[in-house]
Amino acid sequence: MQSGAPSETETLTARCCVVGGGPAGMMAAFLLARAGVDVVLLEKHGDFFRDFRGDTIHPSTLELFHELGLLDEFLKLPHNEAREISGWIGDERIPVADFTHLPTRCKFVGLMPQWDFLNFLAEKGKAYPSLRLLMGAEAWELIVEDDRVVGVLARQGAKWLEIRADLTIGADGRHSILRERAGFERIELGAPMDVLWFRLPRRQEDPKDPFGRFATGRIMVLLDRGDYWQCGFVIPKGGREERERLGLEALRNEIAELAPFLADRVDTLKSWNDVRLLSVALDRLRQWSRPGLLFIGDAAHAMSPIGGVGVNLAVQDAVAAANILAAPLLRGPVAPALLASVQRRREWPTQATQAIQRFLQKRIIGNVLAGAAIETLPLPLRLLRNFPVFRRIPARLIGIGFRPEHIRSPEAPAVPLSPLAGRGCERGN
Ligand SMILES: Cc1cc2nc3c(=O)[nH]c(=O)nc-3n(C[C@H](O)[C@H](O)[C@H](O)COP(=O)(O)OP(=O)(O)OC[C@H]3O[C@@H](n4cnc5c(N)ncnc54)[C@H](O)[C@@H]3O)c2cc1C
Numbered sequence: 001m002q003s004g005a006p007s008e009t010e011t012l013t014a015r016c017c018v019v020g021g022g023p024a025g026m027m028a029a030f031l032l033a034r035a036g037v038d039v040v041l042l043e044k045h046g047d048f049f050r051d052f053r054g055d056t057i058h059p060s061t062l063e064l065f066h067e068l069g070l071l072d073e074f075l076k077l078p079h080n081e082a083r084e085i086s087g088w089i090g091d092e093r094i095p096v097a098d099f100t101h102l103p104t105r106c107k108f109v110g111l112m113p114q115w116d117f118l119n120f121l122a123e124k125g126k127a128y129p130s131l132r133l134l135m136g137a138e139a140w141e142l143i144v145e146d147d148r149v150v151g152v153l154a155r156q157g158a159k160w161l162e163i164r165a166d167l168t169i170g171a172d173g174r175h176s177i178l179r180e181r182a183g184f185e186r187i188e189l190g191a192p193m194d195v196l197w198f199r200l201p202r203r204q205e206d207p208k209d210p211f212g213r214f215a216t217g218r219i220m221v222l223l224d225r226g227d228y229w230q231c232g233f234v235i236p237k238g239g240r241e242e243r244e245r246l247g248l249e250a251l252r253n254e255i256a257e258l259a260p261f262l263a264d265r266v267d268t269l270k271s272w273n274d275v276r277l278l279s280v281a282l283d284r285l286r287q288w289s290r291p292g293l294l295f296i297g298d299a300a301h302a303m304s305p306i307g308g309v310g311v312n313l314a315v316q317d318a319v320a321a322a323n324i325l326a327a328p329l330l331r332g333p334v335a336p337a338l339l340a341s342v343q344r345r346r347e348w349p350t351q352a353t354q355a356i357q358r359f360l361q362k363r364i365i366g367n368v369l370a371g372a373a374i375e376t377l378p379l380p381l382r383l384l385r386n387f388p389v390f391r392r393i394p395a396r397l398i399g400i401g402f403r404p405e406h407i408r409s410p411e412a413p414a415v416p417l418s419p420l421a422g423r424g425c426e427r428g429n
Pocket residue numbers: 019020021022023024025042043044045052053054055056137138139140171172173174176177178197278296297298299303305307308309310311312314
């Protein structure tokens with residue numbers, strides 16, 4: 001939080017101002033700068049170190065690192081590799097997705113703290129003098145002239161920043177302030193659940209790979225993070241207060257019932273401060289752009305956690321935006337029709353993914369949370385259990401998704417520098 005009224009205003013100019021240093025914003029800024037576009041990225045936090053965010057790096061994102069020639073180096077960062085995802089119903093384990101047949105270089109989902117992923121991109125971005133990361137800089141307002149967005153007003157420490165740009169990319173996440181300022185209409189698709197996130201210690205003898213546990217009225221997802229489990233305990237929408245009223249001991253007992261191997265360590269949850277709430281949202285903007293402004297990633301479409309595809313979609317949007325916009329941006333302001341074509345390219349993969357998520361939310365999660373007994377295994381799960389070949393379908397949907405993007409924006413040789421280029425990463429006070 002920044003306090004006190006800023007006393008000075010600094011004006012910067014750039015071809016493109018990206019707001020938000022999450023997966024969408026960092027990848028977009030990196031690719032545009034790589035193509036020689038003069039980019040300023042604003043990130044309101046002083047660093048990328050935030051816990052409980054999407055930590056899955058999907059095969060399609062890893063493929064992009066390969067296309068960028070960065071894969072080997074990226075994989076040197078500490079990570080886990082999930083080659084399969086399974087679900088447990090009672091004592092029965094049902095393999096759901098098998099990534100080992102994907103037509104990608106990496107046949108696994110990488111599990112890595114998101115800050116490592118973002119720091120990696122920021123570090124690699126230093127090779128491009130036209131990329132300027134402003135940390136601790138929070139966008140507050142859009143600057144609009146003649147009905148066109150011409151930049152943003154931001155606050156960094158004790159000063160206002162007026163960033164004037166031919167294009168502003170709103171990648172400020174699912175609580176996007178720019179989206180609100182632009183008055184864009186959001187289509188709410190609804191979600192029947194929220195998720196309680198917490199960590200529990202992991203032991204060597206524990207099962208491997210991510211998996212979900214299902215029982216009547218309860219669902220929990222576990223992601224193997226090496227020495228701990230990242231656990232997502234699914235509750236009915238708005239149910240956190242009720243859970244707190246029932247007490248932490250009740251939650252510990254339910255976890256132990258769902259996954260008995262965790263019974264000996266549920267006591268490591270000491271208070272509700274150890275339990276974070278993910279308020280699940282599923283929505284998308286009707287329109288992703290207006291002259292001078294484009295939204296991508298969660299700001300354009302918040303995804304349900306089903307399949308853990310939020311990071312992947314955010315990155316894919318960024319790649320599509322860079323592919324379409326990099327060359328025109330080098331020449332100057334981009335036509336509204338080009339911005340609309342980013343939405344056209346990414347809208348149906350988004351809609352198709354959200355349609356599947358809605359179906360699963362309604363048919364499986366909603367029913368289980370409502371207490372429907374799981375007596376017989378539904379047909380799709382029986383097929384997945386009995387015929388390994390079917391496991392390639394969820395693997396493809398999760399690991400690659402619809403319409404995977406490829407790097408088409410070129411890597412530019414060094415371009416003439418603007419006055420603000422080449423200063424690397426700057427932090428606010
Ligand atoms: C608890 C949790 C678990 C999740 N698990 C998974 C998972 O396993 N797999 C998966 O794929 N997805 C997961 N997700 C979703 C995933 O994190 C998001 O879909 C993804 O990060 C979206 O990327 P983004 O860049 O669009 O937005 P974000 O990651 O939200 O990034 C937005 C950035 O903008 C910055 N920002 C916001 N407002 C401003 C402002 N005014 N000025 C400047 N900067 C601003 C924020 O600080 C942030 O860094 C999870 C999300 C949560 C909350």
